[in-house]
Amino acid sequence: MASMRDIKRRKSSISSTQQITKAMKLVSTVKLQKAKTRAEQTTPYFDYMYRTVSSMLAKSNNIDHPYLTSGETPKKAVVVITSNRGLAGGYNTNVVKLITGADWKKEDLDIYAVGGKGAEILDRRGYHIAGSYPEIMEDPCYEDASALCKKVLDAFTSGEVGEIYLAYTHFKNTVSHEPKLIKLLPVEIPEETEEDEDLVMMNYEPNETEALNMIIPKYVTSLFYGALVEALASENGARMQAMDSATSNADELISDLTLKYNRARQGSITQELTEIIAGANAIS
Secondary structure, three states: OOOHHHHHHHHHHHHHHHHHHHHHHHHHHHHHHHHHHHHHHHHHHHHHHHHHHHHHHHOOOOOOOHHHOOOOOOOEEEEEEOOOOOOOOOHHHHHHHHHHOOOOOHHHEEEEEEOHHHHHHHHHOOOEEEEEOHHHHHOOOHHHHHHHHHHHHHHHHOOOOOEEEEEEEEEEEOOEEEEEEEEEEOOOOOOOOHHHOOOOOOOOOOOHHHHHHHHHHHHHHHHHHHHHHHHHHHHHHHHHHHHHHHHHHHHHHHHHHHHHHHHHHHHHHHHHHHHHHHHHHHHO
């Protein structure tokens, strides 16, 4: 059995750690409220943007446009959104598993990592990091999403990559977050159903090429920004849950150590009394 001094030292160490986890939980809770409000305000817009573009393309005749056809190269650009810091449970690893668990060859992937943890993990596993942007996750804004979109689209239009994917964590609510991997380009046009046969076909002015050259980049930028906002809310929610669990675990450990300390103290007192009585009997 550990000595009373060792138990007391360990209990003190766990109490100090618990103070840190409590503070981190409070900080994450405050950040979550702000990020949650932002996500709830922006998500409807970006969901509608996705549905609108899909519907628009579904109502178009077969269009020969670079954004709608895969490139000749098998390489794929994958934008991976994770956090810059750990202590968020499985938040980062769940996003990384979307990449490592997919049936893709490492040499066919160019990773655009938004968030330091994703870049660190994927680089360690041998993936090519085409770009790393940890600063974006500190305070995501639309301009950041636009700049990232330009870099990825340039790689797509130049033929460096043939497809573009986005891996992020979808924010459902405070305690529910879902890692997602979605294909952005080439845009997948939904198959026509019987209900769509009578729909009026889409007309483009001045022409379909110029219209799509303007619409698709804004569409991709919007999805990037929506993913950044949801990922930030998910990160703070995951960290709040992780710190809450850590605080609860610390409470259990402290209770267990307190019990062990009291037992050790009782055993020490009993031993001293036994020695005193034995000494008194020996004298008499």
